[in-house]
Amino acid sequence: MRDERRDEEEEQRMKREANRVDQLALEFVHKKFVVVAVDFVGEVGDFRN
Helix, strand or coil, X not given: CHXXXXXXXXXXXXXXXXXXXXXXXXXXXXXXXXXXXXXXXXXXXXXXX
């Protein structure tokens, strides 16, 4: 019984860590994407003038 409980806690902890890693990855990709989009819009703006 105790082993089951420990396994469950371990599983929960791993899920939380995986979620945190996913969150960090999403934030990183989002920031990268925003920077690229802003650069792109800036280039298009320069091209028009």
